[in-house]
Amino acid sequence: MGTATNPLLLTPAEIEALLLSLKVSLVAICWAFPFALLAALALAHRSFPGKTLVEGMLTLPLVLPPVVMGYILLVALGTRGGLGGWLYSQFGIRFVFSWTGAALAAGLITFPLQLRAIRLALEAVDRGLGQAAATLGAGPLDRFWNVILPLALPGVVAGAITAFATSLGEFGAIITFVSNIPGETRTLPLAIYSALETPGGEAQAARLTILAIVLALAGVGLAELAQRRARAMLS
Amino acid sequence: MSVELSLRHRFGGFTLDAAFAVPEAQVTALFGPSGAGKSTVVAALAGLLKPDDGHIRLNGRPLLDTAAGIFVRPEARRVGVVFQDARLFPHMSVMANLRFGWRRAPVKADEARIDHVIALLGLEHLLVRKPGKLSGGEKGRVALGRALLSSPELLLLDEPLAALDAARKAEILPYLERLRDETRTPMLYVSHSLDEVTRLADRVILLKQGLVAAEGTVFDLLGDLEFSAATGAPPYGAVFEVTVEDTEHGLTRLAFAGGTLVVGRLARAKGTRLRVRIRAEDVMLAREEPRAISANNVLAATISAVHAGPEGEADVQLDCGGAKLVARITQASVKRLALAAGVPVFAIIKSVTVDSRILPAPEV
Structure with a gap:
């Protein structure tokens, strides 16, 4: 631990875990965002038969035990069977034992968080403004881009950052689905787990824990900041 | 349309x-x-x-x-x-x-x-x-x-x-x-x-x-009593359009279909068209042309309808050269003066509200 050669005083393994965590989480929220946005648009201000059921299904990734999610992903996307086998044989795409699998799992599990935040933000926008925009000649897409989305942005951004911070901590689904491979799928929580499994690794675990806490605080602070800036835009 | x-x-x-x-x-x-x-x-x-x-x-x-x-x-x-x-x-x-x-x-x-x-x-x-x-x-x-x-x-x-x-x-x-x-x-x-x-x-x-x-x-x-009845509100009063004629001795004369109204000096050019309102409360009725009276505006009119109100009041619809006027008086006065549809009267107007609408003057 005395070999710190960088200003953050982190070992290469720690930096590796940190960067991997950031990469996995960033990709996770980015791929899930468009789906969450579409689902939120479909659900906001609308009622249709079976809506409650659909809403329940969309919340499932968050309420199911992560290990169960990881197992489902493993069964569905493992290279030996079903969808995963087909993807691998046709396109050479493989999620298991890969960081992309970790991003897939983390994005799926935090999808309900993004969906909920976007939906609440969209529903909080005064519908009268959309109507006003329509009478001024703006079509549906125009209204969405220029009126509804800018006004919903604070909520949308806060939702994305919360989802990002949450996926930094994803453990169960990642270890079940893509295992614990240093440099590939060993994100911060997995690194902490590995350190604890190693005799005499408590100090290492403590350092990683502090790192995780700092990261979480930074995420919360960022969410707050983003919301404030977005609100300031409106006044 | x-x-x-x-x-x-x-x-x-x-x-x-x-x-x-x-x-x-x-x-x-x-x-x-x-x-x-x-x-x-x-x-x-x-x-x-x-x-x-x-x-x-x-x-x-x-x-x-x-x-x-x-x-x-x-x-x-x-x-x-x-x-x-x-x-x-x-x-x-x-x-x-x-x-x-x-x-x-x-x-x-x-x-x-x-x-x-x-x-x-x-x-x-x-x-x-x-x-x-x-x-x-x-x-x-x-x-x-x-x-x-x-x-x-x-x-x-x-x-x-x-x-x-x-x-x-x-x-x-x-x-x-x-x-x-x-x-x-x-x-x-x-x-x-x-x-x-x-x-x-x-x-x-x-x-x-x-x-x-x-x-x-x-x-x-x-200015129509039927309209007032339909709104359920007391008569609003007559609204009509007038044309500025001239200003003399600090008074401005305004011409309209039913005659001429005189109001306090208006800084408006001759020919300017304005909208005026005469409230029902500001109109008194006389059977004979009043002389020696302080009011500047006395118009000859014909009663077209009398509506009795629930509290002893009466609203009288007047036809003044095509313009509709309304007077709010008491039922006792209606009785005393024997006012009814078709009776010619003189409307004494206590006050005229001039609206600020200015229409383009007609070409000279």
Whole structure:
């Protein structure tokens, strides 16, 4: 631990875990965002038969035990069977034992968080403004881009950052689905787990824990900041 | 006819069943109590509501025809709306709000038009502000400008003054008058205030429980006792148009169909057309022409109807050379003077309210 050669005083393994965590989480929220946005648009201000059921299904990734999610992903996307086998044989795409699998799992599990935040933000926008925009000649897409989305942005951004911070901590689904491979799928929580499994690794675990806490605080602070800036835009 | 519509729509406890027209270059007031269906008419015209049944034509173009399955979306209607709550886009500056509809108009007015509307509505010093930093009256003016710049073929004003206090109303009314006097866009002005209707409208449609209860010009209706009875309010008084004749000895003479009115000095050119209002309480009646009287205005008229009120009062409808006047007196006086339809009388007018409307003087 005395070999710190960088200003953050982190070992290469720690930096590796940190960067991997950031990469996995960033990709996770980015791929899930468009789906969450579409689902939120479909659900906001609308009622249709079976809506409650659909809403329940969309919340499932968050309420199911992560290990169960990881197992489902493993069964569905493992290279030996079903969808995963087909993807691998046709396109050479493989999620298991890969960081992309970790991003897939983390994005799926935090999808309900993004969906909920976007939906609440969209529903909080005064519908009268959309109507006003329509009478001024703006079509549906125009209204969405220029009126509804800018006004919903604070909520949308806060939702994305919360989802990002949450996926930094994803453990169960990642270890079940893509295992614990240093440099590939060993994100911060997995690194902490590995350190604890190693005799005499408590100090290492403590350092990683502090790192995780700092990261979480930074995420919360960022969410707050983003919301404030977005609100300031409106006044 | 510029806009004609016929709508049937069931909502709440009753059915809206209204058909009327909004002529070009005129302000038509849609007047009526809350819940009469005024907002439903506005929403249907703007395309924000799909009525059960009916049709709307704007300059010959069908916007709605339920029988033919036609429903034009609001963004393609070219119907501008000034909402009661302004509905400015809070994330955009006043200028961006003004340009929103202008940019999207199918036939874009030139840039000079924006400056013109800004000047017309006195918005010069507000352009960089966000709506959150505007007063209620300022918001109303920006909303007006925004709707105007989208070059609508019909402008709907949905109680634009209702949410404002008296001072703010007084601030925005002159702008509405300027707008009315210079634009040829037909306007439908929704209101439940007869004062606003008197100042702004050319025609009035009284909507009551979803039905058109009365329809006509401001001059024909406001001084009409049947109209007052339909509104359930005391007579509003007569409203008519006069022409400035001359000013002598500190008095200005105003000519109208029923004779001449004399009022305190008005700094208005000869030939200027003005709107005046004579309240029913300000009219006294005499069977013989009064002499040696302080009132400046005594007009010969004929009684056309007498309505007895519930509290001993009587409203007398007068025909004064075609102009409708109303006098509010007591039933005791009606009896004493033997007033009845057809009886010639002299109307003694105690006070005349002159409206600020200025119409272009006729060519000399």
